[in-house]
Each structure stands twice: as C-alpha cells, then as structure tokens.
Amino acid sequence: MINKNDKMSKIDLNKNKKKQKLLESAFNLFMTKGIKDTSIQEIVDGCKVAKGTFYLYFNDKYDIEDYLITYKSKELFNNALEELEKNYINNFEDQIIFIINYVIDELVKNTNILNFIKKNLSQGIYNDRFNNLIDNDTLGIYELFNKGLKDNNIKLKNPNITLFMIIELVGSTCFSTIIEEKPVPINEYKPFLYDTIRMMLKDKK
Amino acid sequence: MINKNDKMSKIDLNKNKKKQKLLESAFNLFMTKGIKDTSIQEIVDGCKVAKGTFYLYFNDKYDIEDYLITYKSKELFNNALEELEKNYINNFEDQIIFIINYVIDELVKNTNILNFIKKNLSQGIYNDRFNNLIDNDTLGIYELFNKGLKDNNIKLKNPNITLFMIIELVGSTCFSTIIEEKPVPINEYKPFLYDTIRMMLKDKK
DNA sequence: CTAAAATATTGACTAATAGTCATTTTTGTG
C-alpha cells in the first residue's frame, strides 16, 4: 500500500513537472510580451514540450492566466506572512497593516506583476479552483486573521467579510494608484488606505 | 463660420455613427457569446460594415471592450443619479447609499453586464481615455459628491480619495458576492458594505 | 457647379494561430 502510494505520488509529480514547466514558460512570456501577444506555440517552445501537451493540462491561454494570477497573489501573501514572523509585531492591527504594506511595496517594485494580476489580488485567497494544485504549507492570511482576532480577543461582526473587504479594497485600488497614479500616487494614498483599514478593523459589535 | 461648424459636426456625427454601430454590434456579441468567442468578422457583419473599417476606429477587440466597460459603468451611475433626483433624499450619506444600492441592484438584475465589466466598475468615473467620446451632459457622481459635501457642510480629509475608495470597494466586491456568492451572497453582504461606506464618509478631520 | 484634393470605406488577401487527433512513446502491472 505504501509502495503504491509512493508510485502514485511519483506519477503526480511527473505530471506536475510538465504542468509546472508550462506555467513557468507562460509566465515568462506573459511578463515580457503580454498575454495578447503570446501564442500557445511560444509557450510550448519555451519548455520543450509539444503543442498537444498544452491542451492536456489547460483549456487555453486564459486558463493558464487564471492559475498564475491565483498562484502569484498567493505567493505575495505567503512572502508577507513569512516576513511578518521575523518582525515580532504584537499588535493585531499593526500586523495586518504590515502585511498590506509589504504586499503593496512588492507591487510597487514589480509593476509588471501588478499589470498581470490587475485588480485580482484577492484571487490568491478566495479562488479555491486551484486549491489542490497550489501548495499551502504556510498558514494563510485567512487563518492568521482569525487566529489574530482570537489571540487579541477582538470581536468583529463578521471577520471573514471584514478581511474580504480589506483585501479587495487594497487589490483594486493598487492598480490605479500605482500604475496610473490616479486619483493620487500610491505614497499619498497609503495613509488614507491604512487609516481606513484600521477603521474597518474597529468595526466591533 | 456657423456653416463650417455645422459641417464639421456633421462629419463627426457620421464618424461616430459608424463607431457607434460597431460598439453596439460588439456589445451584443460580447453579451451573448463572450469576448473570447467573438471575432472581428462577426462584429462587422453585425452592423453591415467592412472589416477594414473596424481597424479605422479600434486597434482590436480589447480596445472596444475597454471603451464599452467605461461606457456601461458610466451609464450605470448616470441612471442611478437620475433615479436619485426623483427621490428627494436630503441626507448626504443616504444619497450615496441610494446610488450604490441602485448600481448593485442593476448588477444583480443584469449579471451579464457584471460579468462583462468584472471589477472595473470605477472605469466609468476614473478612466478619462474616452472623455471626448462619451457624452457627459449629466452631473457626474464625482461632481455630485463634492456638491453634496459642500451643501451639507461635511468636511472630509480628502473627498476624492474617499469616493475613489468607496467605488473601488463596491466594484471589486460585487463581482465575488453576486456572481460567486463568496464569501457571502450579496444580500448578506450589503449591510456590512453600507455600514463600512457610512464609516468611510464619517472620516472627518 | 465642378474638378481636384482629402478623407473614409471596402473586402480580397496573407500570415499567423488555435485546437484536433491518429500515431508514437513512456510508464505501470502481473
């Protein structure tokens, strides 16, 4: 039985290797040429795989795009959480602001990532379409949020909705304020955003 | 001189007629078949225009998409503002909630429109790429907001940013709560959203 | 009013691309 399981996981690993290669190749091309100007042929050429193989794993370009947006936004939050652990911040509100600030700073440094995920930052947290494919060893922001509330004995009317609103607000406003600097550049926007988030977190009952 | 202007406007009108036809045809197809499965040929067939004409006015499908998202979201807000006028609501906060509620209800009724504009509801207000093309006879929500603040003698730290945040929050969360009913269905979400918006509007200095 | 100039429109054409599927290769099983 153990033997069988080992073999099974070996197959899955090989399967995922091809898939992973396709994802990496696609991501590189999407970043350099943009999605519209990237062809399936280029994606498979970029990882020495036949065109037919692409269609074994994905329906089309936009399927890969969707996966990558989820993966990349999840990665952003995971990195933020790792960084948070190194910083020993006790106050719950400050922890949340730290994470948001980390994510925003990463997006400012990597505007090409922001242009790719557009306003879909929250996919990493709320799109469970790929839950089986993306590793989730780290404690997600969702779990951290609820644990933080419990540890600090903070009661919110509905913690899930509050977190949802915060992430959506950050995701959707980053695109405008970082890429187009509208209605104000990100640096001018940040204080207002962080004040608003703190207000949302005080939404007690 | 008047004559010349008349002629000029006649040209512009004819120009816009072709463009308008293309936009209408594209919108119908986008709504029924989706953007991915709509071809340029179908768009031009749908309004008895040659294919080459399409490329006189637009770069590609996504150019038309961008215009339509802006146009349709602007239309939503204009309709909301018209409806507001009929309802004689004096309280400023209630006026804003009325508008947001009207927009959300329209999106619930027309989920195909929501699927089309996705999280870009704010384009109607903040995308000025098409300002010269879209009629703007009605008082925009932007102007109404600032007028409302003035009339009610309400001081916000930065009214533009507050409005921006509200619209982005509504736009980005509607997609998830209406289409996917996540993290909660729209009806359960509304009270939290409206409470949050009222809080944002109390952000005085 | 007319002819030349400027502008707008056309649709046949080419090059590029998506997606399919019969065949081949690799992997697993007894």
Next chain:
DNA sequence: CACAAAAATGACTATTAGTCAATATTTTAG
C-alpha cells in the same frame, strides 16, 4: 518480459487577425 494504460507528440485543418491597394464619398476652393 509482455501487455495494457496513460501520456506525449506534431503534422494537419480551419479559423482569424490584420493589411493595403483599389474604390467611394466628402470637402474645398475657384
């Protein structure tokens, strides 16, 4: 090892985007 099952291949077809020389329409100016 031999057979079965699963995965991968890439030549092929049908579709489509985008171009551009030719044609039609509109404007201007004498």
